[in-house]
Amino acid sequence: MFVSVNKLKSFRPVLPIGMVTVATQVRAAGHDVHVLDLMWEEEDEKAVREAVAAFRPDVVGISIRNVDSQNMLEPVIYTPLAREVADWARAERPGVTVVLGGPGFSTVPDDLMDFVGAEYGITGFAEESMVPFLAHLHRGTEPADVPGVIFRVPDGSYHRRDPVFEIDYRKAARPDPELYDPRYFTYSYETHDRSEKVPATIQTKKGCVLECVFCSNFLVDGTGVKFDDVKRVADEVERLRDEGLEVLEIVDGVFNLPLNYAVEVLREFVRRGIEMPWSCMINPGNVTPELVDLMVRTGCYYVEFGTDSCNDRVLRRLKKNFRQRQIISAHRQFEQAGIRVEHCLFIGSPGDDRDSVRETFDVMSGLVPPGAPEAHAYWTLGLRVCRGTALHTTAVEEGLLTGDERFIVPKYYVSRDVIEDSALLDEIQERVLANDNWYLWWGLRTIGLRERIRMARQESERIEAELLAHLPERRPAPLPAALTTRGEEGR
Incomplete structure (x- = not known):
């Protein structure tokens, strides 16, 4: 189950192209996939708990597009929602594996691993890493060789494998539009002098x-x-x-x-x-x-x-x-x-x-x-x-x-x-x-x-x-x- 925690509608909502690309790849590899986009949810906890209870995922991937507002005059931090999503998912399905990803995560991975308490993180190109990562979990082996992976080891430090920033576009599936929340395509946002579609x-x-x-x-x-x-x-x-x-x-x-x-x-x-x-x-x-x-x-x-x-x-x-x-x-x-x-x-x-x-x-x-x-x-x-x-x-x-x-x-x-x-x-x-x-x-x-x-x-x-x-x-x-x-x- 993939969850996008980006809820920012100011200026305009942005399609979660990265998360949907990864979800498309994972589904093409034979996994059952469910996507939950919190952009449009008014009750985040209810949406997450109901989705986890219905889908019963083995893995919850939390996509962090932005860590914060990137505006010194308007300090807003978005990552507490990622921590809550992990807590709600574990409450509904004890033992579920939480993995973090997304561009925001790649910029501050250690701190976010600590803050969310995730079992794993993927930095860099998750569309290249997520499928082999899940294969390790399926076999019950540690994904230590997966590019970009990060996880805690017994001494309390993190095992980190550097991302490999290479991608074979010929093998990379295009993001499936059906995995986007349809509300993106009916929503209109206001610019200075007009109303536009996402x-x-x-x-x-x-x-x-x-x-x-x-x-x-x-x-x-x-x-x-x-x-x-x-x-x-x-x-x-x-x-x-x-x-x-x-x-x-x-x-x-x-x-x-x-x-x-x-x-x-x-x-x-x-x-x-x-x-x-x-x-x-x-x-x-x-x-x-x-x-x-x-x-x-x-x-x-x-x-x-x-x-x-x-x-x-x-x-x-x-x-x-x-x-x-x-x-x-x-x-x-x-x-x-x-x-x-x-x-x-x-x-x-x-x-x-x-x-x-x-x-x-x-x-x-x-x-x-x-x-x-x-x-x-x-x-x-x-x-x-x-x-x-x-x-x-x-x-x-x-x-x-x-x-x-x-x-x-x-x-x-x-x-x-x-x-x-x-x-x-x-x-x-x-x-x-x-x-x-x-x-x-x-x-x-x-x-x-x-x-x-x-x-x-x-x-x-x-x-x-x-x-x-x-x-x-x-x-x-x-x-x-x-x-x-x-x-x-x-x-």
């Missing part, structure tokens, strides 16, 4: 070629890129279209990296006459007229830029592959093509100060002015820190972190030149509120930014104290040596 999803590749200092994707998908066959991607899109799904999202971390592969995918769409509304994440540094033309011809209506900053000095510190001029050029190309653009930006990155923040705000004022019908900017104060990233190293070197924190509650990096500049924080608040196409925090009109920072810190400390009470007193195991230099110079 899109169907497809992933054309795993991984990324960049080494942004804050990104934890290497823990989820490994380094490098694993490509699906272009024709298989087009086959899947045709199938989704023929089944009546009207809107598509390509959920690659970044669709247009590498550029040549994205162009190949879209050329295949054009060759087959595929045209339907779709969206994706875009890197501003790899936008060409041909790419935009192909996106228009195939129905793209919305792109989300990982813009981060508009100051070249800060972009270099973040190890981005683009600069301000490319952000402006890419935005204008999509704008002229009639494709809606949304920018995601950080405030307080390494190197950020009053001048760089003002420059970023000034550039966004030109690209996303008040009243612009097809452009928006989403600002985030601070960058979430993940152990093993170059940002984690920077935070420790600057004394913002000690290096031995538990990460079940998130830690954030905000440059001192921003967080300690009261006048700048007031200016940020004033400029965000003056633009109806910008968003930083929903309550900013009633609670000032400086006050919200103070409140959020107190809330985070309270949540951390509650959650740490469930964890044993031990320091998390270090990451494998191959991962500790991720994103650092000289790698």
